Amino acid sequence: MNAVEGAGIIFGIAAAYLMLTTIVGAWSVKYTKDTNSFMSAKNQMGVYLVGILLVSEFIASASTLGTSQTAFEKGISASWVFISLSLGFLLYGFLLAGKYNETGEYTISGIISKKYGNNARMVVSLIMAYAVTTVNVIAYTAGAVVIASLLGISTTPAVYMIAIMATISVAAGGIRGVGFANIIHFLVKYFALVITAVIAWSLLKERHLSLDSLPALHFSMTGIGLPTIIAWTVGNIGAVFSTQYVIQSISSLNNAKDAKKASIFASIWLLPLGFIGAYIGLAAKVLFPTIKSVQALPEFLKYMNPWLAGIVVSGILAVSFVTSLACNLGATALVMKDFYIPLVKPSEKNQIIAVRALAIFLGLLPIPFALYVPALLKTVFFARALRTSVAVIALFMFYAPRIGTKSGATIGLVLSVVFTTIWFALNNPFGIDNMYIALGTPIVVMFISQIFNKNGRKPVLQTQSRIG
Numbered sequence: 001m002n003a004v005e006g007a008g009i010i011f012g013i014a015a016a017y018l019m020l021t022t023i024v025g026a027w028s029v030k031y032t033k034d035t036n037s038f039m040s041a042k043n044q045m046g047v048y049l050v051g052i053l054l055v056s057e058f059i060a061s062a063s064t065l066g067t068s069q070t071a072f073e074k075g076i077s078a079s080w081v082f083i084s085l086s087l088g089f090l091l092y093g094f095l096l097a098g099k100y101n102e103t104g105e106y107t108i109s110g111i112i113s114k115k116y117g118n119n120a121r122m123v124v125s126l127i128m129a130y131a132v133t134t135v136n137v138i139a140y141t142a143g144a145v146v147i148a149s150l151l152g153i154s155t156t157p158a159v160y161m162i163a164i165m166a167t168i169s170v171a172a173g174g175i176r177g178v179g180f181a182n183i184i185h186f187l188v189k190y191f192a193l194v195i196t197a198v199i200a201w202s203l204l205k206e207r208h209l210s211l212d213s214l215p216a217l218h219f220s221m222t223g224i225g226l227p228t229i230i231a232w233t234v235g236n237i238g239a240v241f242s243t244q245y246v247i248q249s250i251s252s253l254n255n256a257k258d259a260k261k262a263s264i265f266a267s268i269w270l271l272p273l274g275f276i277g278a279y280i281g282l283a284a285k286v287l288f289p290t291i292k293s294v295q296a297l298p299e300f301l302k303y304m305n306p307w308l309a310g311i312v313v314s315g316i317l318a319v320s321f322v323t324s325l326a327c328n329l330g331a332t333a334l335v336m337k338d339f340y341i342p343l344v345k346p347s348e349k350n351q352i353i354a355v356r357a358l359a360i361f362l363g364l365l366p367i368p369f370a371l372y373v374p375a376l377l378k379t380v381f382f383a384r385a386l387r388t389s390v391a392v393i394a395l396f397m398f399y400a401p402r403i404g405t406k407s408g409a410t411i412g413l414v415l416s417v418v419f420t421t422i423w424f425a426l427n428n429p430f431g432i433d434n435m436y437i438a439l440g441t442p443i444v445v446m447f448i449s450q451i452f453n454k455n456g457r458k459p460v461l462q463t464q465s466r467i468g
Helices: 003-031 035-039 047-056 061-074 076-095 097-103 108-151 155-206 226-242 244-251 256-287 298-303 306-344 348-364 367-372 374-399 406-425 434-451
Strands: none
Touching: 003 155, 003 306, 047 155, 047 244, 047 256, 061 076, 061 256, 076 097, 076 226, 076 256, 076 374, 097 108, 097 244, 097 256, 108 155, 108 244, 108 306, 108 367, 108 374, 108 406, 155 256, 155 298, 155 306, 155 348, 155 367, 226 244, 226 374, 226 434, 244 256, 244 306, 256 298, 298 306, 306 348, 374 406, 374 434, 406 434
16 A cells, blocks of 8 residues: 555544534434523443543643653653543542532532622632633634644634534534543544554564663653652643633532542543553654654654544544633633623523524634734643632632632632732742642631631531531
8 A cells, every 4th residue: 555545544534523412412403402401411321431431531642742742852751641630530529520510500600609699600710711711722723723734724724623622512512512522532542552562562573672771760650750740740630620611521420429430430531541642652662762762652643554544634634623622611601601692691592502602603703813822821720720729729618618708719819819910920930830829829818818717616607417
């Protein structure tokens, strides 16, 4: 088979894959007859299906291609990306998943408002909508670069491709459409990593090479540095605890017990991925020591037959789509519930029309930024830090309800955004990551508000029994 025929097979498999997943997402339109079914597929998805959905959003470009790239440079410690995510879901299962599910809410802002009132709700909604929309810009930009490189097209049509296909899935199918599309994305991504790891192993064996030839630092679990590991862990746990798509998926389950099971299931699925991705990077370092680190995973495509390469390319494309689907759905839920419905007060019939129109608008909104402001890629960790500050307030709500006040929660969130933004803009002075600013600010403000609260011994609001 010549190179042209091989490239045609790879392109054909990838194109068919993109069309299939878009159709699957749009097919669920018949199940989304109202706003509730659009936002939360209650009784339509079981524990293990939701567990896969929880995993799918976090197997993104930065955490798959990025793990192999970092392993090429720093070694096996790159696996902490997924180890920390696995830990995040494990803690989420025991600490928050059940409690979130019992509130009956499908937005993080709605959950926070049960304790800290409407002002906190609005602040949380604005923070989260901004954070997920920013991440969506990043997803479009990063995804377009991958698609353009793999399919041999320019970046501009690639941005439109990923935006339009993702928007169709969300606007038509809602959470159910996103869910079933993401199941396919998840399976293909996982299979793609396993295929690449097997090819890497076979090449090492064929060439009589071994990972033992690498420096000892490449086998240290702290090779990337303890501060980085801590920052990753804090950021990933915070993201898991407060990501809108995660909460929407959890709200689709029947009870707190199922929510806990789904979270633990997600934790188990995530853990191996870090080591698989790291192995690919280590093998690339031995086999292709002179390539750029960013090519650590894509380099193995040259050594696959076109049918396997087509699956791996589809898996890399899947990585690009998953984050976009989750971000669009999350932003739509927040804007719809916290702004459009309270202000416009539409009928149920008009709500479903509006929610689809809003999903289209929010899905297309990032396009100009993804086309003309690629530097926003660096804001991914800033967006994650913002979500961490929201997670802190959620933990106070359930596990320290007598500490802090409603105004303290609101001010803490606002100051967290301000201080974290300034710290990020100053490029993390004194070597302190902005993640720690986002983590510490609401904690300090909540304790200060408690000290100055005249009724400090009383909870700021009588907590409903079902949210602890």
